[in-house]
Amino acid sequence: MGTKMQAGAPRQEHAHAHMGHSRSQCLKILRRLSAYLDNDLSVSVCDEIRKHLGACPNCEVFVSSLRQTVGLCRHMDVAPLSPSFKARLRGEILRAAGRL
Amino acid sequence: MSIRTPEPRETGAAGRPGTGAAGRDGHDAGDFDRLYRDHVDRIYRFAQRLCGQADDAKDLVQDTFLNAYRGLKHFRGEAQLSTWLYTIAARACIRMRRKRKGEPERELSLDEFIPTSDGEFRLQIPTEGLTPEEALANKELRRALQEAIQKLPKKYRLVLVLRDMEGLSAKEVGSIMGLNERAVKSRLHRARLFVRRELSARGLGEPIRHQREAKS
Numbered sequence: 001m002g003t004k005m006q007a008g009a010p011r012q013e014h015a016h017a018h019m020g021h022s023r024s025q026c027l028k029i030l031r032r033l034s035a036y037l038d039n040d041l042s043v044s045v046c047d048e049i050r051k052h053l054g055a056c057p058n059c060e061v062f063v064s065s066l067r068q069t070v071g072l073c074r075h076m077d078v079a080p081l082s083p084s085f086k087a088r089l090r091g092e093i094l095r096a097a098g099r100l
Numbered sequence: 101m102s103i104r105t106p107e108p109r110e111t112g113a114a115g116r117p118g119t120g121a122a123g124r125d126g127h128d129a130g131d132f133d134r135l136y137r138d139h140v141d142r143i144y145r146f147a148q149r150l151c152g153q154a155d156d157a158k159d160l161v162q163d164t165f166l167n168a169y170r171g172l173k174h175f176r177g178e179a180q181l182s183t184w185l186y187t188i189a190a191r192a193c194i195r196m197r198r199k200r201k202g203e204p205e206r207e208l209s210l211d212e213f214i215p216t217s218d219g220e221f222r223l224q225i226p227t228e229g230l231t232p233e234e235a236l237a238n239k240e241l242r243r244a245l246q247e248a249i250q251k252l253p254k255k256y257r258l259v260l261v262l263r264d265m266e267g268l269s270a271k272e273v274g275s276i277m278g279l280n281e282r283a284v285k286s287r288l289h290r291a292r293l294f295v296r297r298e299l300s301a302r303g304l305g306e307p308i309r310h311q312r313e314a315k316s
Contacts, residue, residue, distance in 0.1 A: 026221075027214055034289035058221035068225045068232075069296040072245055073264040075232035078148045080141060085158075090136055093162055097169045 025052060026059050033066055132169050139185050140165070146186065149261045150193050152250040163192040179275065186266070187276045190258050206253045213293035223300035241299075248298035252291055259284055260291035 029052050035041050036049050053060045081089075143164055147157035167188045175184070215221040227235035236242055249257060255277075262273045263284070270284045277284065 030214060031210060031289075034292055035285065038285075040285070058215070058218060061222045061224060062215070065223065065225050065300050066292060066296050068227060068235075069292055069299060070264055071232040072225075072227075072236060072241075072299075073249075073260065073292075073295070074267070075236055076149070076242070076245060076265060077236075078145045081144050086140055089140075089158065089162060089165075090133075093136075093165045093169060094132070096162075096166055 020055060021052070026056060029053075029056075029059050030062065033063055036063070037067055037070060131172055132165075135168060135172065135181065135185075136165055139182060142182060143185055143189055146189055146261065146266055147193075149249070149265050150189075150254075150257060151196075152246055156196070160189060160192055160196060163196070164189040167192065183272060183275060186262065186268075190262075190276055193258065194254060205255055208253065208256055208290040208294055210290060210293075213290070213297060223297070225296070225299045244299055245295070248295045251298060252294055256287050256291040256294065259287040260295070263288050264292070 029049055032041065032045070032049065036046060039046075041049070053063060140161065144157060144161050147160040147164070148154065151157045151160055164185060168185055171188070175181075215223075227238075227241065236245075249260065252260060258277060259273055262268045262276060263270065268276070270281045270288070273279070273288075274281050274284045279287075
C-alpha cells in the first residue's frame with residue numbers, strides 16, 4: 001500500500017491567497033513543481049519552494065493535486081493478457097513473419 | 101486484428117540471443133520465443149496505457165513483436181532488451197495514431213496551465229485521505245484518469261506513460277524518444293499539469309471515499 005495522499009485542503013483563513021508575496025513568485029514555483037516532486041532540484045531551491053508552500057495556500061493546494069496526479073498515474077494497473085490470447089498472438093506474429 | 105508492415109528497427113539489446121541454429125532470417129526460433137515470453141506482458145501493459153483501448157493495444161503489441169522479430173538479428177547488446185522494445189512500440193504507436201487521425205500534434209504551452217484565479221489554483225482531486233490504490237478502486241476516477249491520458253497529444257502521453265506509469269528514468273525515456281533529459285522533463289511537467297487540470301476540473305461529484313468506509 002502506498003503513502004497516503006495529501007489532502008491539500010485550502011486554508012480558508014487566508015482571504016487573499018497571494019498575501020505577502022507577488023503572483024510571479026507563485027508562477028516561478030509552479031514551473032518547477034515536477035522537478036520538485038521528482039527530487040531533481042538542489043537543496044537550496046527545495047528549501048525555497050517549501051518555504052513558499054508554507055506561506056501560500058494556493059500553491060500548497062496546487063502541489064498537493066499535482067502530487068496526487070502523479071501518484072494515481074504510478075498506481076494505475078492494467079488487466080493482463082490471458083495465456084490463450086498470448087499464444088494466439090504469438091502464432092499470428094510468426095505467421096506474418098513467415099515462420100509458420 | 102491485422103499485421104502491419106514493420107518499420108526499420110533499432111540495433112542493440114542486452115541478453116543477446118542466438119545460441120541455437122539460425123533460420124533464414126538470421127536467428128533461431130527460440131530467440132523470438134524467449135523475447136516474446138519474457139516481454140509480452142510488459143509491452144502489452146505499455147500499449148494498453150498508451151492506447152486506452154484493448155484492441156488498439158493488441159495491434160500495437162503485434163506490430164512491436166513483428167518488428168522485433170525482423171530486427172532481432174541486428175541486436176548488439178548496447179541497450180536493454182526492454183528499452184529496445186519500448187522504442188519499437190513507441191514508434192509503432194506514433195505511426196498508428198498518424199494513420200488514424202492524420203492531424204498535427206498539438207503543443208502544450210506551460211502558460212495554459214498557469215492558474216489565472218484563486219479558484220483555478222485550488223482545484224482539487226477529490227481523493228482526500230486515500231492511498232492511490234484506494235482512490236483507483238473508484239471506477240469514475242479510473243475512467244477520468246484514462247480519458248485525461250488519452251486526451252494528451254501523443255508525444256506528451258508517451259513521456260508520461262514511460263516515466264510515471266512504466267517507471268523508467270528520464271534518461272531511459274530520452275533514449276527511447278530520441279530526446280535529451282531536459283526535453284523529457286519539460287514534456288513530463290506539461291503532461292502532468294494537463295492531467296491534473298483534467299482530473300480536478302472535471303468534478304467527480306462526491307469526494308471519493310474508501311469502499312469500506314462508504315459501505316459502513
